[in-house]
Amino acid sequence: MSLFYRNCREVTRLILERENRALSVVERVAVRFHLGICLMCTRFTGQVKLMNRAMAQWKRYAEHDEHDGSGG
Structure with a gap:
């Protein structure tokens, strides 16, 4: 079995x-x-990246609501 x-x-x-x-x-190799x-696994990697981007966007949206005072 290969090291990689x-x-x-x-x-x-x-x-x-x-x-x-x-x-x-x-591990990277x-x-x-x-x-x-x-x-x-390539598709899984894409899904993980998509979820990370969505979560980052949601956090920015939630922070904007907190600063805006609308509190949703």
């Missing part, structure tokens, strides 16, 4: 973990290698 081989379960875990910590070089061959 990870299955889908391991890769999705790493994709989520990289939101909270920096991945090691080996393993994720990149896996994403090069796995359409489902």
Whole structure:
């Protein structure tokens, strides 16, 4: 088994973990290698990015409401 081989379960875990910590070089290479061959994990990565953007937008919207005084 290659040092850089990870299955889908391991890769999705790493994709989520990289939101909270920096991945090691080996982990980053393993994720990149896996994403090069796995359409489902590539789609999952896109979904995680979309959710992160949506949450950031929602936070800005909520902060704007608090400062605006409308309080929704």
